[in-house]
Amino acid sequence: GAGVSQSPSNKVTEKGKDVELRCDPISGHTALYWYRQSLGQGLEFLIYFQGNSAPDKSGLPSDRFSAERTGGSVSTLTIQRTQQEDSAVYLCASSPLSQGWNPPLHFGNGTRLTVT
Amino acid sequence: SQQGEEDPQALSIQEGENATMNCSYKTSINNLQWYRQNSGRGLVHLILIRSNEREKHSGRLRVTLDTSKKSSSLLITASRAADTASYFCATLYNNNDMRFGAGTRLTVKP
Numbered sequence: 001g002a003g004v005s006q007s008p009s010n011k012v013t014e015k016g017k018d019v020e021l022r023c024d025p026i027s028g029h030t031a032l033y034w035y036r037q038s039l040g041q042g043l044e045f046l047i048y049f050q051g052n053s054a055p056d057k058s059g060l061p062s063d064r065f066s067a068e069r070t071g072g073s074v075s076t077l078t079i080q081r082t083q084q085e086d087s088a089v090y091l092c093a094s095s096p097l098s099q100g101w102n103p104p105l106h107f108g109n110g111t112r113l114t115v116t
Numbered sequence: 117s118q119q120g121e122e123d124p125q126a127l128s129i130q131e132g133e134n135a136t137m138n139c140s141y142k143t144s145i146n147n148l149q150w151y152r153q154n155s156g157r158g159l160v161h162l163i164l165i166r167s168n169e170r171e172k173h174s175g176r177l178r179v180t181l182d183t184s185k186k187s188s189s190l191l192i193t194a195s196r197a198a199d200t201a202s203y204f205c206a207t208l209y210n211n212n213d214m215r216f217g218a219g220t221r222l223t224v225k226p
Contacts, residue, residue, distance in 0.1 A: 004158070033213060033214060035216070040221075041218065042204065042216055042217060042218035042219045043159075043204065043216040045209075045213060045214075045215055045216075048213035048214075055213075056210065056213050091158055091159070093158070093159070093214075095214075101146060101147075102146065102147065102149075102208040102214060104149055104161035104164060105149075105151075105159070105161065105206075105214055106161075107158030107159045107160070108158050109156075109157055109158045110157075110158055
């Protein structure tokens with residue numbers, strides 16, 4: 001595809017339900033990032049993948065959050081037992097990262113998650 | 117944790133005026149990047165300045181970098197209403213991942 005694609009674009013779920021957010025990065029991009037953005041706020045780093053491995057999981061807010069990436073491509077962010085404070089926009093970005101150099105990130109338009 | 121901090125948090129100017137936003141960061145860097153975010157959209161990369169550069173221009177954008185002070189500034193000249201957006205700086209954290217500041221919300225009034 002031409003850019004980073006995220007689905008769904010909007011998700012409304014009831015408190016306590018599990019949700020799965022999907023990110024399709026630009027083909028060939030080895031680095032993939034997940035960020036969370038609350039209304040009017042900055043970007044909170046969640047997790048970063050280099051290929052299929054995640055060197056840094058320190059940003060995941062709790063053990064209810066998990067992420068995986070398969071085949072060095074698609075990534076899913078799963079939130080179990082959602083809480084109202086999980087409501088935010090979840091942004092995915094990818095880049096052709098090479099070690100020791102950080103090229104610009106390409107962002108998707110995000111998934112707006114609302115937990116009722 | 118956030119790597120950078122932008123100031124001001126919000127800036128409101130008239131069309132035609134210049135807008136200056138600042139960013140401070142904490143660790144050593146190989147480059148610093150500025151991004152723009154329109155409401156309800158993802159971020160778009162604007163400009164990258166390398167650690168050995170002091171100033172860089174791209175159209176109406178001018179970026180400066182002072183590594184001794186760990187700070188950068190983004191200047192938008194002759195602003196337009198369409199420049200209304202949030203602007204973020206970003207740097208590499210722990211040689212692994214990109215971290216962003218809290219952003220500056222710029223409003224350009226027609």
